[in-house]
Amino acid sequence: MAESNVVDILAVFPDLEPTANAIEHLRSLGVHDECMNIISGVPVTEPMLGRPHQWTNVPRIAMGGAILGFLGGAFLSFVVPYLYPYPIQVSSQYPVPGPPTVVVLFELTMLGMLLSTFLGVFLDSYFPNYRPMKYVPEVSDGKYAILVECPHVEEKKITDALKKLGAESVRPAEAQHL
Amino acid sequence: MATLNDLKISEIKLSESEGGKWGMVIDQDICTGCQACVAACAMENNISFVGEVDAGYGRSMHWIRIERFWEGEYPEVKMTPNQPMMCQQCGAAPCEPVCPAFATVHSLAEKVNLQVYNRCVGTRYCANNCPYQVRSFNWRDYERPEPLPNQLNPDVTVRRRGIMEKCTFCIQRIHHAQDQAKAEGREVMDGEFTTACAQVCPANAITFGRMDDPQSLVSQLAKRRGGMKMHEDLGTLPVVTYFKGG
Amino acid sequence: MADHNHHAEHAEAHFREKHLMLDPLPRGQMNDMVMEAMTEKPTWKFWLIFGILAAITAYGLFYSWGVMIAEGLGVAGVNRPSYWGIFLVNTVFWIGISHAGTFISAILRVFKAEFRRPFTRAAELMTTFGLVQAGFSIFMHMGRVWLSYWLMPYPNQRMLWPNFHSPLSWDLLAITTYLLSSTMYLFLPLIPDVAMARDRSTGWRKSFYKVLALGFRGTEGEWAHLRNAMNIFAFAIIPVMFSVHTIVSWDFAVATRPGWSSTIFGPYFIVGALHSGMGAAAIVLAVIQGTMKHMKYFVRAEHFDAIGKLMLIISMAWAYFFFNDYMVQWYGGDSWTDQLLHFHEYGPLGWMWFAMLICNVAVPWLILWNARWRATPWLIATVGIIINVGMWFERYIIIPVSLAINRMPFTWRLYEPGIEIPLGIGTLAFFILLYMAASKLIPLIPVWEVQEGQMAHELKKFGRETVVTVSELE
Numbered sequence: 001m002a003e004s005n006v007v008d009i010l011a012v013f014p015d016l017e018p019t020a021n022a023i024e025h026l027r028s029l030g031v032h033d034e035c036m037n038i039i040s041g042v043p044v045t046e047p048m049l050g051r052p053h054q055w056t057n058v059p060r061i062a063m064g065g066a067i068l069g070f071l072g073g074a075f076l077s078f079v080v081p082y083l084y085p086y087p088i089q090v091s092s093q094y095p096v097p098g099p100p101t102v103v104v105l106f107e108l109t110m111l112g113m114l115l116s117t118f119l120g121v122f123l124d125s126y127f128p129n130y131r132p133m134k135y136v137p138e139v140s141d142g143k144y145a146i147l148v149e150c151p152h153v154e155e156k157k158i159t160d161a162l163k164k165l166g167a168e169s170v171r172p173a174e175a176q177h178l
Numbered sequence: 179m180a181t182l183n184d185l186k187i188s189e190i191k192l193s194e195s196e197g198g199k200w201g202m203v204i205d206q207d208i209c210t211g212c213q214a215c216v217a218a219c220a221m222e223n224n225i226s227f228v229g230e231v232d233a234g235y236g237r238s239m240h241w242i243r244i245e246r247f248w249e250g251e252y253p254e255v256k257m258t259p260n261q262p263m264m265c266q267q268c269g270a271a272p273c274e275p276v277c278p279a280f281a282t283v284h285s286l287a288e289k290v291n292l293q294v295y296n297r298c299v300g301t302r303y304c305a306n307n308c309p310y311q312v313r314s315f316n317w318r319d320y321e322r323p324e325p326l327p328n329q330l331n332p333d334v335t336v337r338r339r340g341i342m343e344k345c346t347f348c349i350q351r352i353h354h355a356q357d358q359a360k361a362e363g364r365e366v367m368d369g370e371f372t373t374a375c376a377q378v379c380p381a382n383a384i385t386f387g388r389m390d391d392p393q394s395l396v397s398q399l400a401k402r403r404g405g406m407k408m409h410e411d412l413g414t415l416p417v418v419t420y421f422k423g424g
Numbered sequence: 425m426a427d428h429n430h431h432a433e434h435a436e437a438h439f440r441e442k443h444l445m446l447d448p449l450p451r452g453q454m455n456d457m458v459m460e461a462m463t464e465k466p467t468w469k470f471w472l473i474f475g476i477l478a479a480i481t482a483y484g485l486f487y488s489w490g491v492m493i494a495e496g497l498g499v500a501g502v503n504r505p506s507y508w509g510i511f512l513v514n515t516v517f518w519i520g521i522s523h524a525g526t527f528i529s530a531i532l533r534v535f536k537a538e539f540r541r542p543f544t545r546a547a548e549l550m551t552t553f554g555l556v557q558a559g560f561s562i563f564m565h566m567g568r569v570w571l572s573y574w575l576m577p578y579p580n581q582r583m584l585w586p587n588f589h590s591p592l593s594w595d596l597l598a599i600t601t602y603l604l605s606s607t608m609y610l611f612l613p614l615i616p617d618v619a620m621a622r623d624r625s626t627g628w629r630k631s632f633y634k635v636l637a638l639g640f641r642g643t644e645g646e647w648a649h650l651r652n653a654m655n656i657f658a659f660a661i662i663p664v665m666f667s668v669h670t671i672v673s674w675d676f677a678v679a680t681r682p683g684w685s686s687t688i689f690g691p692y693f694i695v696g697a698l699h700s701g702m703g704a705a706a707i708v709l710a711v712i713q714g715t716m717k718h719m720k721y722f723v724r725a726e727h728f729d730a731i732g733k734l735m736l737i738i739s740m741a742w743a744y745f746f747f748n749d750y751m752v753q754w755y756g757g758d759s760w761t762d763q764l765l766h767f768h769e770y771g772p773l774g775w776m777w778f779a780m781l782i783c784n785v786a787v788p789w790l791i792l793w794n795a796r797w798r799a800t801p802w803l804i805a806t807v808g809i810i811i812n813v814g815m816w817f818e819r820y821i822i823i824p825v826s827l828a829i830n831r832m833p834f835t836w837r838l839y840e841p842g843i844e845i846p847l848g849i850g851t852l853a854f855f856i857l858l859y860m861a862a863s864k865l866i867p868l869i870p871v872w873e874v875q876e877g878q879m880a881h882e883l884k885k886f887g888r889e890t891v892v893t894v895s896e897l898e
Contacts, residue, residue: 041451041620042875043647045897054648062656076577080585089284090274090589097275097589103671104588107597110664114605117656121612122638124649129639137623139642140616142451142875147643178622178634178641236503236837245834263832272680278575278592280584297584299574300497300567301592302507306827307679311505311835315567317498339496340567409831412680 007155009148010173011162012138018166019144020049025165029158031148039135039145061120062113069112073105132175147173198269198417199289200347201389202376203399206259206422209383211244215262215375222348222374224334226320239314241265241345242375259422262384264375265312265345266408267291269415273304273313281342289417290347300340309409310416313344347386348373368394389417435890436883444724444874445538445881446892454875455620457718458867462621463629464717466864477857484850488843489564497567499843506827506839511565513819514848516672516693517700518558518855519599520815524701525551526606526665530658538894539730541877542722545617545870546712547705548610553858554704555603557851562599564847591674602661602668609657612650615640617867632865669697676822682760683753683826692745696815699742699784702735703811708859710805712868722869725799732798735807739788746784764829772838773825776817783814 013019019038026036033052038044046053081088081095088095121127139145146167150158155172162170219225219242228237242264248255267290274282274291281298284291305313319339322330330336333350337343355371368387376384387396405419440447449457466474492499502509528547532540563569575586575596586593619640622633640646673693676684686692709731713723753761768777787810791797798804824839862868876897884893 038644039642040644040647041616041642042872042879043651046644046648048897051644054644056645056648056652058649058652059656062653076585076588080577080588083583083585085583087286088280088587089286090277090280090282090587091268091272091284092270093275093589100588100594103594103667104597106663106667107594107601110660110667111597111601111604114601114608114657114660114664117653117660118608118612121649121653125638125640125646127638127640128635130634131639133639133641135641140451140620140623141455178619178637178639232498235840236505236835237498238504243834245832247834261834263834275587275589276591276679278586278590278596280587297574298568299571300569301565302502302567303590303592303675305504305507306681309680309831311830311832315504315507316496317502318496339498342567414680 005152006149007152008134008173009150009155009158009162009170010134010136011146011148011167011170012136013144013146013167016044016048016144019146022146022162022165022167023049023051025161026146026148026158029154029161031150031158035149037147039139039147041140041142044144057124058117058120061123062117065116065119066109066113068116070105070109072112073108076108077101077104130178132177134173134175135178143168198267198415199388199390200267200352201387201396201400201417201419202347202373203385203396203405203419203421204262205383205385205399206261206420208381209244209260209262209379210381211246211260212380213244214378214380215242215384216240216244218374218378219264219345221329222331222334223346224330224336225314225343226316226322226337227326228317228320232317237315237317239316239320239343241312241314241343243312261420261422262375263310263312263408264418265291265347266310266414266416266418267345267347269417270413272307272309272412272414276303276307277301278303288347288349288352290349291344292349293342293344293346295335295337295341295343298341300342302342304342309412309414313342316341316343368396432885432890439883439890439892442724442726443881443892444542444722444726445877445894446883447721448875448878449721451871451875454871455624457721458617458869458871459621459624461717461719461869462864462867463625470860474857474860477853477860480853481850481857484846484848485560485854486850488846488850492564492843492847493569501840501842501844503837503839505830505832505835505837506824508565508827509824509839510820510841510844510848511561512675513816513823514561514844514851515558515565516819516823517816518554518561518851519669519672520693520697520700520819521704521812522551522554522558522602522606522701523665523669523694523697524705525549525554526609526661527698527701528705529609530661530665533654533658534662536896537730538877538881539727541873542869543705543709543712543727544873545610545614545866546708546868548606549859549862549868550701550704550708551606552603552610553855553862555599555606556858557855558599559603560851560854561848562595591671591678594671595675598664598668598671602664605657605661605664609654609661612654612657613870613873614866615650616642616872617870620871621867636866666694669694681826681830682758683764683829684822686749686753688745688749688752692742692749695738695741695745696818699735699738700812700815702731702738703808703815706731706735706808707805707812710801710808712863713801716863716868719869722874728801728804729795729799732792732804732807735788735804735811736792739785739792739811743785746781760829760831764826767829768821768825771825771828773821776825777821780814780817780821783810784818787811787814 038049078096134147136145148158159170223241225239228239242262245261245263247258249258250256271291274284279297279299281294282304302315316337316339351371355366359366372386376386385396385399387394389397400419405421407416525547528540529544563572566572577586618633619637622637625633670690673689677686677689709723713719754765788807791807828836828838880897881894883890
């Protein structure tokens with residue numbers, strides 16, 4: 001079984017600098033970037049920690065939503081006036097009025113975009129997620145945690161290295177209810 | 179399904195500016211201000227009686243009203259001609275596009291301005307945007323004491339609270355006459371029927387009929403010199419022509 | 425030399441006291457302060473005010489509305505020709521209040537105005553709760569509110585759709601978009617803070633925050649998605665906000681009425697919205713600082729000062745737009761407009777017209793130029809109240825007072841409010857009630873944003889002078 005060969009280690013660091021150093025050192029120990037994850041209470045950018053760029057689908061999902069919203073607006077503006085069995089005439093305006101159409105298209109495009117941006121965060125982050133997860137509450141007090149996934153045989157080596165690099169605590173990560 | 183070709187707005191606008199289909203001529207000089215038209219209209223169209231408190235607060239519900247003004251300072255006052263005022267059935271009505279529910283639309287067949295009571299949600303935007311202030315709103319469910327319910331006109335919907343209403347040019351009479359003419363295989367004749375207000379006017383100050391028929395009495399009268407449309411400068415293309423000081 | 429060092433230390437202490445961003449506390453301590461401010465057991469005064477407001481809301485908003493639905497709009501003061509009354513005045517007023525939240529949390533975020541950090545959430549709450557009241561007011565206004573769903577575009581058997589020629593339909597789309605997006609924009613930056621609250625609470629609060637935090641841990645991916653989304657929101661919500669009040673202004677501007685049909689109404693209304701909104705933000709900040717625990721650390725004189733400057737600038741912009749509108753209407757020489765302008769100034773409600781100018785222009789200009797006065801919480805909150813009164817007057821003059829004059833002199837009549845008064849007070853009470861409840865339920869200070877800002881700020885010496893510098897972390 002491959003899974004049982006892998007363990008997760010959770011190391012808590014007091015500050016940004018030792019966290020970045022530890023990441024660098026772990027990499028030199030042969031831990032792949034994909035096997036690490038940093039948990040923090042404030043947003044830190046990837047360059048600060050020397051980490052590869054995080055891929056996010058949010059802008060693409062937002063764009064998709066904007067297109068859907070625009071199409072919805074186009075339906076309301078260009079199709080709906082012709083769905084009536086008889087043409088509906090108001091004042092001397094065309095069934096598809098020019099300037100009001102711009103308003104409808106704008107509002108629905110923005111609505112689609114913003115709704116899907118919101119939805120994108122949920123999709124990309126797997127929210128809502130109430131299953132047990134590997135976490136230390138100290139991060140919301142400003143600590144930084146590195147979650148390392150390593151082969152069972154290397155657990156001791158990596159634990160020792162992390163301790164030497166200034167980790168306040170190093171322990172095997174256990175999923176718990178948040 | 180309607181297509182764009184069914185609806186050539188420019189043509190509609192042009193035909194409306196020629197005077198619409200149905201029209202009215204009001205001679206203010208012979209109007210006595212007797213209010214018979216107001217009463218007849220209320221009877222014909224099942225208009226509620228709002229009572230003196232609400233009426234005194236500007237909530238009277240009349241589809242036609244006689245406006246009276248005076249000139250000069252007391253005691254040197256002079257009455258100006260009475261001015262009967264009702265929906266002008268504008269060809270380009272400002273009330274129509276602003277309704278969010280399509281409750282007031284233009285009738286392509288009759289070229290009048292329709293009010294769809296059961297679609298109205300009561301935003302009252304149409305009334306605000308009416309330059310003639312001829313729309314009435316049902317502020318409450320007004321009581322109709324006995325035996326008045328027996329008098330209700332079965333051809334006209336009774337409106338409840340929260341709904342806008344206005345003069346329809348007695349569209350029930352228009353349809354009745356058209357149905358009758360159709361059954362007899364002929365066209366509606368000029369003078370065959372008229373609106374309730376025109377019918378009761380003892381001075382014959384109100385004339386109603388086909389504007390698109392150059393031979394009809396109303397179009398003959400409208401063509402006389404000195405006629406004017408109310409607030410014509412707004413471009414609303416009203417179909418009611420007023421004469422005064424003639 | 426020693427004296428010089430002493431001097432520098434003194435300057436540093438001075439800066440720390442003055443600027444929240446230069447006065448960092450350990451994160452844990454800051455969390456404790458925000459948690460304590462939120463979970464502190466409400467005093468009897470809190471419950472008394474809460475109870476009174478709840479009673480006013482129950483009577484003013486819900487009971488009175490019920491009466492009006494049952495009786496019809498006759499119990500209100502609307503009549504011919506003032507078909508629109510205080511309901512729409514309040515709608516415009518509350519949408520105006522809501523604009524401040526977006527201004528502070530989106531425009532100031534986009535332009536990296538650092539003073540915004542501690543009160544973005546307080547402002548966003550105003551947006552969401554203000555829009556709720558605007559929604560109430562607009563629904564109250566409808567004659568048959570039970571059919572209001574007819575204004576939504578939904579497929580139905582009779583194929584009846586709303587009329588998108590109507591500004592009210594645009595209103596519906598725009599206010600819905602704005603309400604949804606400002607609520608989402610309130611929620612996204614809240615996630616890390618409720619996660620923090622989840623980690624440090626027990627009992628029902630723990631379950632509440634657990635649900636609200638959605639399982640947020642603060643992994644790199646989660647932060648990246650969140651940051652991206654907040655960035656998109658901050659930019660995209662600005663045009664949405666502009667569109668909302670512009671469309672509200674079009675309700676009036678597209679109408680064929682003297683005084684209303686003005687091409688400048690769009691920007692004039694937006695500036696008016698910001699005017700009342702910033703005033704309301706000043707009131708809210710002063711109340712938060714004065715009543716909640718530890719808030720003197722987060723909300724300082726610098727924040728009132730910054731808001732005061734914005735209020736002054738916006739007041740000038742409002743005066744500019746007002747004068748622009750007035751000048752063109754006055755010069756036009758249209759007899760109906762002339763009569764309306766005369767009625768505004770010398771009619772029975774002329775006092776309101778002059779009070780509007782005093783509240784919106786004279787008071788802010790006379791008080792807010794002074795830095796010490798600007799930084800005085802009670803004074804700036806008072807100016808905020810005065811501006812809001814002035815802006816309410818402005819909407820009252822634009823709607824029922826202007827409606828009294830039209831092109832048919834026979835129908836001219838003044839408007840006298842009826843049940844609108846308890847209903848309007850009800851929306852105000854409900855707004856404060858929601859705000860009070862929220863202050864006990866969600867962290868009112870975006871702790872992580874403050875912390876992020878404190879990371880970015882530092883003091884730097886140029887020659888003999890110590891100055892504040894801020895680095896761009898993103």
